[in-house]
Amino acid sequence: MGIESTAHTFGVGLSTLEGEILLNLSSTYTTKEGGIHPREAARHHVEVAPEIVRDALSFCSEKKLNICSVAVALGPGLGPCLRVGAVTARALSLKLSVPLIAVNHAVAHIEIARKFTQTKDPVTLYVSGGNTAVVIFAAGRYVVAGETLDISLGNLLDVFARELGYGYPGAPKVLELAQKGKKLVDIPMPIKGQDLSFSGMLTAAKRMLSKGVDVVDLAYTLVEESFAMVTEVTERVLVASGKDEVSLTGGLARSKKLVEMLGKMCEERGAKFSVVPGDLAGDNGAMIAYVGALYYPFKSFIEIEESFVRPRWRIEEVKVPWRTSFSV
Ligand code: FE2
Numbered sequence: 001m002g003i004e005s006t007a008h009t010f011g012v013g014l015s016t017l018e019g020e021i022l023l024n025l026s027s028t029y030t031t032k033e034g035g036i037h038p039r040e041a042a043r044h045h046v047e048v049a050p051e052i053v054r055d056a057l058s059f060c061s062e063k064k065l066n067i068c069s070v071a072v073a074l075g076p077g078l079g080p081c082l083r084v085g086a087v088t089a090r091a092l093s094l095k096l097s098v099p100l101i102a103v104n105h106a107v108a109h110i111e112i113a114r115k116f117t118q119t120k121d122p123v124t125l126y127v128s129g130g131n132t133a134v135v136i137f138a139a140g141r142y143v144v145a146g147e148t149l150d151i152s153l154g155n156l157l158d159v160f161a162r163e164l165g166y167g168y169p170g171a172p173k174v175l176e177l178a179q180k181g182k183k184l185v186d187i188p189m190p191i192k193g194q195d196l197s198f199s200g201m202l203t204a205a206k207r208m209l210s211k212g213v214d215v216v217d218l219a220y221t222l223v224e225e226s227f228a229m230v231t232e233v234t235e236r237v238l239v240a241s242g243k244d245e246v247s248l249t250g251g252l253a254r255s256k257k258l259v260e261m262l263g264k265m266c267e268e269r270g271a272k273f274s275v276v277p278g279d280l281a282g283d284n285g286a287m288i289a290y291v292g293a294l295y296y297p298f299k300s301f302i303e304i305e306e307s308f309v310r311p312r313w314r315i316e317e318v319k320v321p322w323r324t325s326f327s328v
Helices: 038-062 079-096 105-117 153-163 171-179 199-210 215-241 256-269 285-298
Strands: 002-004 009-015 021-028 070-075 100-104 123-127 132-138 141-147 245-249 272-275
Touching: 002 079, 002 105, 002 285, 009 038, 009 285, 021 038, 021 285, 038 079, 070 079, 070 105, 070 285, 079 100, 100 105, 100 285, 105 123, 105 132, 105 141, 105 245, 105 272, 105 285, 123 215, 132 215, 141 215, 153 171, 153 199, 153 215, 171 215, 171 256, 199 215, 215 256, 245 256, 256 272
Parallel strands: 002 070, 070 100, 123 245, 245 272
Antiparallel strands: 002 009, 009 021, 123 132, 132 141
């Protein structure tokens, strides 16, 4: 069983030890206006957790499934949200007398994409409301080869949507507006080596909005330029690493526009490109359960006393024995 609660979504998933996804239940915190409030998102998780957990347990008893371990995303993420998942997982581990497994949320996004896209050793672009990173596997670890130095790409679009009066998550609204746009406005596009910065773009867009620049043109520009930036960084990492596969994961993997731009770049570079399935793109418990299943044969369990949340857990610190042991 896998528990996810790092940000806006509380989810419970089930995977067999062979990695087959059996169940993926979740509830996502949204707002009518304004952004994500960590404490309120955590309150949402506290409210929905009992029913989701109960449904998952009923599914197990109906199908006569035994839970052998509880995996939980302990970070990175928002402290108050992470604690709800951690408390739920500890309680389940004690009640069912099964071990706990600590899962890094970013590793889960990468591994679920690797499973379903059937890529072996891809350059992974992970883009969501909370993260923007290009990750490769090197020297026995996942390593961030390029990332945002300030806000994430999803956050850029969410905050811009908030300026327009939309609630959370606002990125889908901006993507929709952008589809009607044709004219690019002049906006800064800072790429620093293999790293990115989106906060300057956001400030410029807010300023232009207050000066009466057309909303559709601004949305179009933000989407086009930010997607071009992540595509460029992915291309740089692809070339520098010598790998020949690219995988796209995270909530923004649902954007057709981003898929199109990355697909074109990969075609030009002769690289295989694949995208995580839409229902597993955003945060979900199934990917946590799946990584739990990857860890299980290595008995990578943790004690309850060690199950503290890790809001800033870097991917480089994570052990990935399923890749190092079999060199796959
Ligand atoms: Fe995520």
